[in-house]
Amino acid sequence: MSAPEPAPSALSMSPIPLIEGAAIDGMAAYRALVDEARRDPEAFWARLAREHLDWKQPFTRTLDSSHAPFFKWFDDGLLNASYNCLDRHLENGGASRTAIVFEADGGELTTLTYGELHARVCRVANALRARGVRRGDRVMIYLPMSIEGVVAMQACARIGAPHSVVFGGFSAKSLHERMADVGACVLITADEQVRGGRHLPLKTIADEALAMGCGDTVHTVIVYRRTGGAIPWHAGRDVWLHELEATQSATCEPEWVDAEHPLFILYTSGSTGTPKGVQHSTGGYLLWAALTMKWTFDIRASDVFWCTADIGWITGHSYICYGPTAAGATQMIFEGVPTWPNAGRFWQMIERHKVSIFYTAPTAIRSLMKAAQADPDVHPARYDLGSLRLLGTVGEPINPEAWRWFAAQVGGGRCPVLDTFWQTETGGHMIAPLPGVTPLVPGSCTLPLPGIEAAIVDETGRDVPDGHGGLLVIKRPWPSMLRTVWGNPARYRAGYFPEELGGKLYLAGDGAIRDSESGYFTITGRVDDVLNVSGHRMGTAEIESALAAHPQVAEAAVVGRPDATTGEAIVAFVVLKGPCPLDGDAQRVADELRTWIGREIGPIAKPREIRFGEAMPKTRSGKIVRRLLRSVAKGEAIEQDTSTVENPAVIAQFSKAA
Numbered sequence: 001m002s003a004p005e006p007a008p009s010a011l012s013m014s015p016i017p018l019i020e021g022a023a024i025d026g027m028a029a030y031r032a033l034v035d036e037a038r039r040d041p042e043a044f045w046a047r048l049a050r051e052h053l054d055w056k057q058p059f060t061r062t063l064d065s066s067h068a069p070f071f072k073w074f075d076d077g078l079l080n081a082s083y084n085c086l087d088r089h090l091e092n093g094g095a096s097r098t099a100i101v102f103e104a105d106g107g108e109l110t111t112l113t114y115g116e117l118h119a120r121v122c123r124v125a126n127a128l129r130a131r132g133v134r135r136g137d138r139v140m141i142y143l144p145m146s147i148e149g150v151v152a153m154q155a156c157a158r159i160g161a162p163h164s165v166v167f168g169g170f171s172a173k174s175l176h177e178r179m180a181d182v183g184a185c186v187l188i189t190a191d192e193q194v195r196g197g198r199h200l201p202l203k204t205i206a207d208e209a210l211a212m213g214c215g216d217t218v219h220t221v222i223v224y225r226r227t228g229g230a231i232p233w234h235a236g237r238d239v240w241l242h243e244l245e246a247t248q249s250a251t252c253e254p255e256w257v258d259a260e261h262p263l264f265i266l267y268t269s270g271s272t273g274t275p276k277g278v279q280h281s282t283g284g285y286l287l288w289a290a291l292t293m294k295w296t297f298d299i300r301a302s303d304v305f306w307c308t309a310d311i312g313w314i315t316g317h318s319y320i321c322y323g324p325t326a327a328g329a330t331q332m333i334f335e336g337v338p339t340w341p342n343a344g345r346f347w348q349m350i351e352r353h354k355v356s357i358f359y360t361a362p363t364a365i366r367s368l369m370k371a372a373q374a375d376p377d378v379h380p381a382r383y384d385l386g387s388l389r390l391l392g393t394v395g396e397p398i399n400p401e402a403w404r405w406f407a408a409q410v411g412g413g414r415c416p417v418l419d420t421f422w423q424t425e426t427g428g429h430m431i432a433p434l435p436g437v438t439p440l441v442p443g444s445c446t447l448p449l450p451g452i453e454a455a456i457v458d459e460t461g462r463d464v465p466d467g468h469g470g471l472l473v474i475k476r477p478w479p480s481m482l483r484t485v486w487g488n489p490a491r492y493r494a495g496y497f498p499e500e501l502g503g504k505l506y507l508a509g510d511g512a513i514r515d516s517e518s519g520y521f522t523i524t525g526r527v528d529d530v531l532n533v534s535g536h537r538m539g540t541a542e543i544e545s546a547l548a549a550h551p552q553v554a555e556a557a558v559v560g561r562p563d564a565t566t567g568e569a570i571v572a573f574v575v576l577k578g579p580c581p582l583d584g585d586a587q588r589v590a591d592e593l594r595t596w597i598g599r600e601i602g603p604i605a606k607p608r609e610i611r612f613g614e615a616m617p618k619t620r621s622g623k624i625v626r627r628l629l630r631s632v633a634k635g636e637a638i639e640q641d642t643s644t645v646e647n648p649a650v651i652a653q654f655s656k657a658a
């Protein structure tokens with residue numbers, strides 16, 4: 001967990017130029033919305049839902065709290081997400097507006113208008129229906145960053161089939177577990193994905209996942225041909241996406257679903273157990289995706305919006321697939337990685353496509369800053385970034401140094417940096433500055449958006465005074481909140497509305513501190529056993545059980561260590577069944593364990609460091625002393641009290657990484 005930044009003070013705030021005609025065009029307008037939401041939350045949300053979404057049948061009920069914390073929003077209204085993202089933009093010349101500019105790993109471009117995107121979505125939606133997919137059936141998506149990824153998601157939305165996207169960096173086993181949990185009937189994947197000049201198999205991994213036992217439920221595998229590379233093929237089950245599209249009509253009547261109908265299920269890591277399927281609704285989720293595009297990003301017809309996230313994460317759902325399209329915006333989608341062919345790729349793309357709003361992760365900023373400092377050729381100053389007007393960050397705390405570099409070197413001192421705090425569970429931005437309105441403080445996500453009742457409480461759920469750290473909670477339900485954990489309502493209730501806090505507060509899982517003068521929030525990092533590595537969320541328990549499943553491993557403990565580039569790095573402490581390995585042997589076993597984790601979870605979960613010892617440091621009651629392991633991982637001298645540790649001598653063994 002990174003050290004808390006000092007709370008922002010009014011003095012360090014930088015004023016920014018007012019943006020003419022923004023959706024929220026000044027502090028007074030912001031305050032007015034906050035007040036409107038406080039006075040009558042239901043009327044506030046109802047007004048916004050009527051103004052920002054097209055309804056087939058208007059809702060008459062705004063919020064149903066009768067089964068709290070299982071809230072329902074706009075639940076007797078009927079709508080379709082894909083209709084709201086596509087069809088409603090097609091009139092008055094809208095069909096010829098550019099929806100997506102796709103840049104492939106190698107730089108090739110594909111441009112799609114709203115009319116073309118609509119036609120492709122309809123064809124795929126018809127194809128899914130032709131393969132028997134009906135409203136409520138789940139479709140798994142395991143695709144690279146592509147137009148096809150967005151088309152597949154929107155096609156599912158069109159026929160009311162909730163999708164579940166799995167990031168391409170997850171292993172066959174992870175894909176299998178998610179596919180089995182969600183009970184998918186169709187899998188949409190690609191032959192290969194291309195990143196950084198390398199071809200990576202997706203279909204082969206997907207087949208491995210299916211062979212692990214989803215063969216009964218998954219009757220169809222749709223394959224997008226990205227590279228034409230050789231892949232295994234199961235006749236009857238496997239079908240090419242382009243062949244399906246060619247046989248289908250370019251129009252498709254949307255499935256009108258009630259607002260509570262699940263739009264998607266996205267798996268994310270928690271502090272315990274297996275990943276949980278975060279279930280989002282159609283109406284409430286889409287409202288917030290559309291609205292935050294306007295409020296936070298001030299999206300305009302003249303903008304070129306670029307969010308660098310992957311569709312496998314919530315950021316790619318809300319700010320690639322749904323938000324920009326719901327707003328009728330033009331966006332960039334990028335297949336590759338920021339460092340290939342060199343670390344100037346992002347800047348080159350901003351110049352090439354005249355990107356005006358650029359939304360990325362602190363980890364990317366830190367690594368590109370390092371690269372630019374080492375090599376002037378990949379410095380943003382080498383590129384014309386004059387098209388930029390807004391910058392945003394998401395996924396992890398941003399350190400003031402990286403924030404300032406981003407603002408000055410990329411934003412040229414003209415562009416507000418919007419540090420947006422939110423989570424898979426919240427559906428969209430929760431605490432974020434408004435461009436041109438909120439004075440900025442590097443390292444602070446500033447103020448909650450109107451309607452979001454964020455607060456900081458202690459372990460018993462009582463408000464803590466400003467300036468004191470505590471647990472970040474949300475006090476009132478909001479439309480885009482998760483509805484449940486798929487198949488596990490008990491886990492939803494216990495995990496997000498814990499009894500210890502009184503059962504009514506949404507617990508984010510992050511620590512935060514609020515400045516007494518400005519009211520600004522600063523997020524201090526997770527308070528549970530969830531790590532944030534390069535903005536990717538990982539449960540320590542998940543990595544530990546994967547390690548423990550290795551035949552040679554007796555026991556494993558995983559902690560995070562602060563890292564200047566990736567935020568946190570994974571450090572694993574391992575006790576083998578045999579003797580503690582020495583030097584070269586330790587290296588070999590560590591490599592083997594890393595490969596193992598790559599297969600059990602995915603390359604993104606591979607520990608940076610693995611340390612071996614003869615036993616875990618434990619208390620007399622047998623609990624692993626994690627605070628000691630965290631210190632050891634940081635390389636700190638152990639000055640803490642070890643009197644409660646039964647076997648303090650083992651700590652020294654762990655002092656060296658393999």
Ligand code: WT7
Binds near residue numbers: 398424510
């Ligand atoms: C966790 C959620 C939100 C989309 C990407 C991550 C951390 C997220 C910030 C921020 C500090 C942040 C939190 C949060 N986080 N944004 N602006 N400042 N921390 O979604 O995988 O659900 O992870 O990411 O720890 O709980 P996620």
